[in-house]
Amino acid sequence: MQHSPDYADHKATLIGNYVGGRFVTEGVRFDDVSPVDGTIHARVVEADRTLVDQAVSAARAAIDAGWGQLSIQERVTWLRRIADRMEQRFDDFVAAEMADTGKPLALVRSLDVPRGIANFRIFADLAVGFQEESFRTPTPDGRGALNYTVQKPLGVVAVISPWNLPLLLMTWKVAPALAAGNAVVVKPSEETPATAGLLAEICHEIGLPPGVFNLVNGFGPNSAGEFLTSHPGVDAITFTGESTTGSAIMRAAAATVKPISFELGGKNAAIVFADADFEAAVDGTARSTFLNCGQVCLCTERVYVERPIFERFVDALRLRADALVPGRPDDPKTTMGPLISTGHREKVLSYYRLAIEEGATVVTGGGVPHFGDDRDAGAFVQPTILTGLAETARCVKEEIFGPVCHVTPFDDEADAIRMANDTRYGLAAAIWTSDLARAHRVAPLMETGIAWINTWFLRDLRTPFGGVKLSGIGREGGRHSLGFYSEPMTICVKL
Numbered sequence: 001m002q003h004s005p006d007y008a009d010h011k012a013t014l015i016g017n018y019v020g021g022r023f024v025t026e027g028v029r030f031d032d033v034s035p036v037d038g039t040i041h042a043r044v045v046e047a048d049r050t051l052v053d054q055a056v057s058a059a060r061a062a063i064d065a066g067w068g069q070l071s072i073q074e075r076v077t078w079l080r081r082i083a084d085r086m087e088q089r090f091d092d093f094v095a096a097e098m099a100d101t102g103k104p105l106a107l108v109r110s111l112d113v114p115r116g117i118a119n120f121r122i123f124a125d126l127a128v129g130f131q132e133e134s135f136r137t138p139t140p141d142g143r144g145a146l147n148y149t150v151q152k153p154l155g156v157v158a159v160i161s162p163w164n165l166p167l168l169l170m171t172w173k174v175a176p177a178l179a180a181g182n183a184v185v186v187k188p189s190e191e192t193p194a195t196a197g198l199l200a201e202i203c204h205e206i207g208l209p210p211g212v213f214n215l216v217n218g219f220g221p222n223s224a225g226e227f228l229t230s231h232p233g234v235d236a237i238t239f240t241g242e243s244t245t246g247s248a249i250m251r252a253a254a255a256t257v258k259p260i261s262f263e264l265g266g267k268n269a270a271i272v273f274a275d276a277d278f279e280a281a282v283d284g285t286a287r288s289t290f291l292n293c294g295q296v297c298l299c300t301e302r303v304y305v306e307r308p309i310f311e312r313f314v315d316a317l318r319l320r321a322d323a324l325v326p327g328r329p330d331d332p333k334t335t336m337g338p339l340i341s342t343g344h345r346e347k348v349l350s351y352y353r354l355a356i357e358e359g360a361t362v363v364t365g366g367g368v369p370h371f372g373d374d375r376d377a378g379a380f381v382q383p384t385i386l387t388g389l390a391e392t393a394r395c396v397k398e399e400i401f402g403p404v405c406h407v408t409p410f411d412d413e414a415d416a417i418r419m420a421n422d423t424r425y426g427l428a429a430a431i432w433t434s435d436l437a438r439a440h441r442v443a444p445l446m447e448t449g450i451a452w453i454n455t456w457f458l459r460d461l462r463t464p465f466g467g468v469k470l471s472g473i474g475r476e477g478g479r480h481s482l483g484f485y486s487e488p489m490t491i492c493v494k495l
């Protein structure tokens with residue numbers, strides 16, 4: 001276990017960069033602020049252009065030094081070592097993720113950290129069985145030809161991740177990229193760098209070859225994010241975040257025609273038919289609207305409910321919202337944490353105000369909770385349910401990314417499908433019905449990357465994941481991730 005001494009000295013409060021197997025703590029620092037009470041819980045070293053250059057060079061050198069040529073069995077052994085060490089340091093990851101995001105302890109323990117670890121195990125298993133193809137082709141001389149593919153790494157992969165599920169979404173990219181033989185330079189969100197810092201420690205502790213995993217901290221424009229995505233030495237970019245950021249990254253990547261994989265924003269719909277299991281539909285919609293304080297790309301922000309059950313559904317959903325308990329992450333009574341920052345809270349509150357200007361009825365919420373203690377300096381908002389808006393209202397069209405939904409009645413199936421699809425986004429949809437034929441009829445008509453029937457957020461990690469329209473480009477998950485992170489090459493042998 002070799003920490004560089006300068007890093008170990010400041011471990012509790014300083015999050016450094018990790019480049020070519022070395023922790024770098026020199027440089028301009030910025031604050032890592034708790035969204036629970038506004039206190040500064042860590043200082044983060046911003047990577048400048050020179051350090052980003054060094055990280056890209058170190059990644060390239062690691063590939064050339066042999067990482068790219070390791071057998072798949074050797075590489076997946078490294079992935080399993082990472083997972084094992086993460087498991088040993090499970091509580092450190094929980095503490096770091098809670099400090100950065102303010103999420104309730106139970107959520108971090110049951111979702112963020114286990115899924116972060118599982119990503120390494122799952123992609124280790126999948127990579128071993130990743131198929132190469134071969135074809136025998138007839139030729140005029142009767143001897144034929146053998147065509148076969150070899151999967152090669154892309155090279156240096158830039159991983160740009162968001163703040164809402166920091167560890168989960170970062171490892172979802174790092175694990176398959178490494179399994180496929182690439183080296184990575186990771187740029188976590190400036191709001192949530194702590195778990196990426198811990199992952200760098202783990203790579204160091206287990207002796208992962210220097211340069212295979214590099215970490216550069218910083219912001220987007222004019223900072224580490226842009227330096228990395230426009231870098232000529234980066235061979236591919238995988239990004240999760242806002243659709244507008246995706247556009248900026250696409251422009252930066254255009255000059256060197258880099259392959260990109262984008263998982264972007266959403267404005268996801270749920271359709272609740274009158275024949276649905278009522279309690280399951282209300283519980284499911286409450287969860288899909290309010291989980292992680294509404295900060296999951298898959299969260300429902302538009303709910304379409306068949307008119308005969310509309311009033312009853314809105315009442316029941318309101319009871320679920322009002323029962324949520326905002327509070328500190330380590331308080332067992334807490335069921336909803338804060339938004340990620342007071343800056344993001346201002347954006348969400350501006351939509352709460354806009355909804356009223358646009359003529360909404362605020363069924364519940366619409367403001368901020370008052371605690372009478374230091375949490376009033378945090379980023380909490382009330383869970384909010386809106387009705388009465390026109391389908392053209394900005395609050396029905398734009399991604400808010402908070403604990404809020406608008407509920408609209410509908411009269412027939414075609415109407416519900418039309419409204420659900422009338423959006424520039426296309427990530428996810430949920431359909432609640434007990435009519436099996438209808439479920440299977442409606443689901444494929446959703447213009448989204450995934451549609452759930454009578455559930456939400458459930459998914460086998462081997463399935464393709466991604467969005468259409470403004471919600472993304474490409475698919476990750478299972479062999480689809482391995483497909484993105486590798487370059488198939490064809491070899492043809494005349495027999």
Ligand code: NAD
Pocket residue numbers: 160161162163164165169187188189190218219220221224225226229240241242243245246248249262263264265266296297399401427467471472
């Ligand atoms: P964001 O786009 O603001 O930031 C994401 C990352 O991009 C951060 O690391 C940021 O520093 C970096 N970045 C910003 N500008 C950049 C630039 N010009 N060049 C390079 N990097 C840049 O997103 P966020 O606010 O962190 O996350 C929330 C958004 O992510 C929401 O829109 C949400 O829907 C989306 N999201 C999508 C998925 C999905 O799978 N589709 C999953 C989670 C979150």
